[in-house]
Amino acid sequence: MADHKEYWxxxxxxxxxxxxxxxxxxxxxLTTAETEGVSGLCSSLSSELAGLLGxxxxxxxxxxxxxxxxxxxxxxxFLAKFGSPIREVARAVQENVRSSVKSMTGLxxxxxNVHVGGVTFEAPQPQQPAEAGS
Numbered sequence: 001m002a003d004h005k006e007y008w009x010x011x012x013x014x015x016x017x018x019x020x021x022x023x024x025x026x027x028x029x030l031t032t033a034e035t036e037g038v039s040g041l042c043s044s045l046s047s048e049l050a051g052l053l054g055x056x057x058x059x060x061x062x063x064x065x066x067x068x069x070x071x072x073x074x075x076x077x078f079l080a081k082f083g084s085p086i087r088e089v090a091r092a093v094q095e096n097v098r099s100s101v102k103s104m105t106g107l108x109x110x111x112x113n114v115h116v117g118g119v120t121f122e123a124p125q126p127q128q129p130a131e132a133g134s
Contacts, residue, residue: 008066008107019105021064028074029060031100035093037084042077042117071108072101077115090114
């Protein structure tokens, strides 16, 4: 396993279990993208700067930090769909991510901080030309 990644690990009578920060980030990213009112993930300015400075734990608009024995803190940056109630969407992201991370990894979340980085608009649909000879 790569040395540059953070892992949550535990050792039991049957051996060791390790969960990569990338696993938690992927769960959070997919859960966020599937939440109603979210149009996609985005990189926040702080994550772009951290990437330039060589900081780790920054992928797909999600930052993961393992805290304590069985807990994780998440920061998620996403784009909201125009017309969506942004505060409700942000709360839904927090609840959905917290639930998904817990059910898939068993880890508690100490915080799910969300950053709405912008609003997206749907592209206008091209109109169909009227049929000739009608």
